[in-house]
Amino acid sequence: MTMFHFFNCAILTFGPHAVYYSATPLSEYDTLGTSVKAALVYLGTALVKLVCLATFLQVSENDGFDPYQELLKALIGFIDVAGLYFALTQLTHRNISQNHKFQAVGLGWAFADSVLHRLAPLWVGARGLEFTWDYILQGLEANANLVLSISLAALGSLIWLRKNKPKTLIPIIYACAGIVATMPSITSYLRRGLGWHFPKVVGFELFTSLVMAFISWQLFSACQRPYV
Amino acid sequence: MANSKKPGGLREMLESMYSVIALLFILVACVELCDAAAAFDVYRLIQYDMSGSPFGSRFAALNHHAASLHFPPGVDLSRTVLIIPLRELNITFVREYINQKKPLGGLLVLLPEVLSFKTGGNNQVHEKEKMKNLLAELERLLIHSNIPYPVYFAFENDEIDTALADIKKNDLMGQPATATTGGYKFVIPTAEPKKVASPTMTNIQGWLSGLKTDGDANQLPTIAIVASYDTFGAAPALSVGSDSNGSGIVALLEISRLFSLLYSNPKTRGRYNLLFGLTSGGPYNYNGTQKWLRSFDQRLRESIDYAICLNSIGSWDNELWIHVSKPPENAYIKQIFEGLSNVAEELDLKVGLKHKKINISNPRVAWEHEQFSRLRVTAATLSELSVTPELLESTGGLFDTRQYVNETAIVRGVKLVAESLARHIYGHQGKNIQIFADESSLAVNPAYIRSWLDVLSQTPRVAPFLSKDDPFVMALKKELAGHVDEVNVQHETLEGIFTFYDSTSARLNIYQVASVTFDLLLLLVLGSYLIVLFSFLVITTRGLDDLISLFRRPPSRKLKTA
Numbered sequence: 197m198t199m200f201h202f203f204n205c206a207i208l209t210f211g212p213h214a215v216y217y218s219a220t221p222l223s224e225y226d227t228l229g230t231s232v233k234a235a236l237v238y239l240g241t242a243l244v245k246l247v248c249l250a251t252f253l254q255v256s257e258n259d260g261f262d263p264y265q266e267l268l269k270a271l272i273g274f275i276d277v278a279g280l281y282f283a284l285t286q287l288t289h290r291n292i293s294q295n296h297k298f299q300a301v302g303l304g305w306a307f308a309d310s311v312l313h314r315l316a317p318l319w320v321g322a323r324g325l326e327f328t329w330d331y332i333l334q335g336l337e338a339n340a341n342l343v344l345s346i347s348l349a350a351l352g353s354l355i356w357l358r359k360n361k362p363k364t365l366i367p368i369i370y371a372c373a374g375i376v377a378t379m380p381s382i383t384s385y386l387r388r389g390l391g392w393h394f395p396k397v398v399g400f401e402l403f404t405s406l407v408m409a410f411i412s413w414q415l416f417s418a419c420q421r422p423y424v
Numbered sequence: 425m426a427n428s429k430k431p432g433g434l435r436e437m438l439e440s441m442y443s444v445i446a447l448l449f450i451l452v453a454c455v456e457l458c459d460a461a462a463a464f465d466v467y468r469l470i471q472y473d474m475s476g477s478p479f480g481s482r483f484a485a486l487n488h489h490a491a492s493l494h495f496p497p498g499v500d501l502s503r504t505v506l507i508i509p510l511r512e513l514n515i516t517f518v519r520e521y522i523n524q525k526k527p528l529g530g531l532l533v534l535l536p537e538v539l540s541f542k543t544g545g546n547n548q549v550h551e552k553e554k555m556k557n558l559l560a561e562l563e564r565l566l567i568h569s570n571i572p573y574p575v576y577f578a579f580e581n582d583e584i585d586t587a588l589a590d591i592k593k594n595d596l597m598g599q600p601a602t603a604t605t606g607g608y609k610f611v612i613p614t615a616e617p618k619k620v621a622s623p624t625m626t627n628i629q630g631w632l633s634g635l636k637t638d639g640d641a642n643q644l645p646t647i648a649i650v651a652s653y654d655t656f657g658a659a660p661a662l663s664v665g666s667d668s669n670g671s672g673i674v675a676l677l678e679i680s681r682l683f684s685l686l687y688s689n690p691k692t693r694g695r696y697n698l699l700f701g702l703t704s705g706g707p708y709n710y711n712g713t714q715k716w717l718r719s720f721d722q723r724l725r726e727s728i729d730y731a732i733c734l735n736s737i738g739s740w741d742n743e744l745w746i747h748v749s750k751p752p753e754n755a756y757i758k759q760i761f762e763g764l765s766n767v768a769e770e771l772d773l774k775v776g777l778k779h780k781k782i783n784i785s786n787p788r789v790a791w792e793h794e795q796f797s798r799l800r801v802t803a804a805t806l807s808e809l810s811v812t813p814e815l816l817e818s819t820g821g822l823f824d825t826r827q828y829v830n831e832t833a834i835v836r837g838v839k840l841v842a843e844s845l846a847r848h849i850y851g852h853q854g855k856n857i858q859i860f861a862d863e864s865s866l867a868v869n870p871a872y873i874r875s876w877l878d879v880l881s882q883t884p885r886v887a888p889f890l891s892k893d894d895p896f897v898m899a900l901k902k903e904l905a906g907h908v909d910e911v912n913v914q915h916e917t918l919e920g921i922f923t924f925y926d927s928t929s930a931r932l933n934i935y936q937v938a939s940v941t942f943d944l945l946l947l948l949v950l951g952s953y954l955i956v957l958f959s960f961l962v963i964t965t966r967g968l969d970d971l972i973s974l975f976r977r978p979p980s981r982k983l984k985t986a
Contacts, residue, residue, distance in 0.1 A: 204947055207950055216957075219959075219960075220961050221965055
C-alpha cells in the first residue's frame with residue numbers, strides 16, 4: 197500500500213509534465229533537447245541561489261515572517277528570472293518557433309524544479325506506513341508550479357524575444373511578469389506571516405496559476421495579432 | 425597519445441560514477457524511515473512453561489489494526505489488536521475471551537500512568553483498593569492461562585489517549601479498522617521469543633562474626649536473617665515488587681547496618697554469629713534458598729540457632745504474623761514468639777502466630793522458613809500476610825508499586841526484629857531496654873530505608889532475566905559487604921519445572937494508515953485527471969481532429985503500408 201501511495205503521488209507530481217510534452221506539438225517537433233537544456237540551466241541557477249542564500253541570509257530562530265529576510269529572498273529569487281533569460285535567449289535552439297520555445301523552456305524548468313524539490317521528500321516520506329495528505333498537496337503544488345513556469349516563460353519570451361509589442365501592453369506584461377516572479381515570496385508570506393495552512397496555500401497557488409496563465413495567454417495572443 | 429588517453433580517462437570516470445550512483449541507489453532503497461505517529465515502550469506478558477505446560481502469551485511480534493472495546497458485535501477480531509484501558513476493564517469479559525479461546529490478534533492493556541515507576545512514581549493513587557484488586561485478578565487470570573496471541577501492557581500517555589479516542593469514534597460509527605477502511609495500525613517489530621538458556625539464581629550471603637572468647641569461633645551459635653529478593657509478575661519488565669519482597673530486602677539491609685555498628689566495637693560484639701542471606705528463586709518454591717542451604721557445611725547448619733525470614737512487611741497497619749512449621753508448643757518456637765511479642769507490646773503492635781505443617785512429599789514450598797525446617801533448622805517467617813500465598817501469588821505483581829508501601833511500617837518492622845534479636849543475643853530477654861532507641865546513634869534510619877525502597881521500586885527483578893553479573897545484584901552485594909565481615913555470592917541454575925522465554929519489553933509504533941480503497945480511488949481520480957489534461961491540451965493546441973485521429977492512426981497506417 198505504501199509503494200502504491202508513492203506511485204500515486206509520483207504520477208500526480210511528474211505526470212502532467214509528461215502529458216504536456218506528449219499532448220502538445222512539442223513532441224512532434226522534438227523539442228526534448230531544449231527542455232533538457234532548460235533543466236540544466238535551472239540546476240545551475242539553483243546552485244547560484246543556494247550560494248547566495250547561504251552567504252547573505254541569517255537563519256532565524258522562530259518561524260515568523262521577517263520582512264528584511266523575505267526581501268532578501270525575493271531579490272535572490274530574481275536570479276531565477278536571470279536564469280530563465282539565459283535559457284530563453286542564450287541557448288542555441290534549433291529552428292523551433294517562438295511559440296514552442298517558451299513552452300519547452302517552461303516545461304524543462306518546471307520539471308527540474310519538481311525533481312529537485314519534491315522527489316526526495318516523496319521517496320523518503322510517501323513510502324512509510326503513516327498516511328498524511330502532504331504528498332498529495334505537494335503534487336498539486338507541482339501542477340501549479342508547472343503552469344506558473346510556463347506563464348513566466350511566455351511573459352519572458354514576450355519581453356526579451358519579441359521586438360514589436362503594442363505600447364499599451366508593455367507595462368501590463370512587465371507587471372504580470374513581476375507578479376509571477378515573486379510568487380515564491382508571496383506564498384512564503386502567506387504561510388509564515390498570515391499563518392495559512394498548507395491546503396489553503398496550495399489552493400491559492402492553483403488559483404493564481406490559472407489566472408496568470410489565462411492573462412499571459414491573452415497577452416501572448418494579443419501580441420501575436422500584428423503578425424497574423 | 426593524448427587522444428587515446430582521453431577516452432580511457434573518461435571511461436574510468438564514468439565507471440567510478442556508475443559505482444557511486446549504484447551505491448546511492450542501494451542506500452536510497454534501504455532507507456526505511458520509521459515515521460510513526462507515536463512510538464513508546466510496551467511490556468510483554470510473561471511467557472513460561474511449567475512442567476511442560478505452556479502459560480502466558482506465546483507470541484511477541486504484532487502487526488495489526490487496532491480496535492477498542494466498542495467494536496461492533498460479531499466482527500472478526502482475529503487480525504485486530506484490542507486496546508483496553510484498565511478503568512474500562514471488565515474481568516469477566518477478558519476471562520470469557522481467554523477461556524473460550526476466541527481468536528484475537530493481540531491485546532494491549534493500558535495501565536494508569538501513576539503506576540509507572542519511570543514517570544508518575546510518587547503521586548497518590550486514587551481508589552487504591554479497587555485498582556489493586558482488579559490488577560491482582562487480571563494478573564492471576566493472565567498468568568495461569570495459555571494465550572496464543574501477544575499481550576502487552578503500556579502506560580497511558582497523551583499520544584495513545586488521542587489514538588484511542590479516535591479509534592473509539594470510528595468503532596462507534598460501525599467501521600472497525602481493516603485493510604480496506606483505514607484507521608490505526610499497531611506494529612511491534614520484535615523477533616520470536618526464545619527460551620532463556622540457563623537462568624541463573626544468585627544467592628548473596630553476608631557473615632558477621634561474633635566475639636570469640638576462649639573457644640572456637642565456629643562453635644558460636646548463629647542466627648540467620650533471610651529475605652528473597654527476586655520477583656515474578658504478569659509483566660516481568662514491570663515486576664518491581666516494592667512490598668514483595670522489596671520491603672524484606674530493605675529491612676535486612678537496615679538490620680545488617682545496625683548490627684554492623686554494634687559488632688564493630690569488640691565491647692559490644694555479641695556472642696552470636698549473624699548470617700544474612702539475600703536469596704533468589706523465591707517465587708519458584710524458594711528453590712534458591714534450598715540450594716543455598718544444601719551448600720552449607722553440616723557444622724554450620726547445626727550451629728544455626730534459628731532463622732528469621734522476612735517476607736512482605738511494607739504495608740501493614742498494626743498486625744504482623746509469624747509463620748512457623750514446627751508446632752507452637754516447641755520450646756524454640758515459644759522462645760522466638762515470646763521475644764517478638766514482648767518487643768511488639770512495647771512498640772504498640774500485635775504479632776500473631778500461624779502454624780502450617782509441611783508435607784515432605786509435596787514439592788510446594790509456600791514460605792521460606794519451610795526450606796529451613798526441611799533441613800531441621802528452626803525457622804519462622806515474619807510477614808504481613810496472614811493467608812498462605814498460592815504458587816506465583818504475592819510475588820511482586822503489577823499492583824506492587826511504590827505507592828502501596830508504607831515506609832513507617834518497614835521502620836517499625838525493623839525495630840521489632842532488631843530489638844528482639846539484640847535482646848536474645850545480649851541476654852536481655854524480658855527486660856525493658858531499648859537498644860535501638862530513637863534519637864540514639866543506633867536508631868533506625870528512615871532515610872536509608874526510603875532511598876533503598878525507591879531504588880528497589882525502580883528495578884524489575886525477575887530471576888531468569890537477571891544475568892550473572894547484573895548490576896543490581898552487584899550493588900546488593902556491595903551494600904551488604906559494607907556492613908558485614910565477609911560476603912559470598914553463589915550462582916545456581918534455575919532448574920526444575922520452570923522454563924522461561926525472553927522478550928519482555930519492546931517498542932510499539934502507531935501508524936495512522938489509509939485504506940487500500942483510498943489509494944485505488946486516488947489512482948482512478950489521477951488517471952482521469954491526466955487523461956482529461958491530455959485531451960484538453962491536444963484539443964487546444966492541435967485541434968479536435970488530431971485527438972480523434974490519435975485513436976484512428978493504427979488502422980490508417982496499416983492501410984497506407986498495404
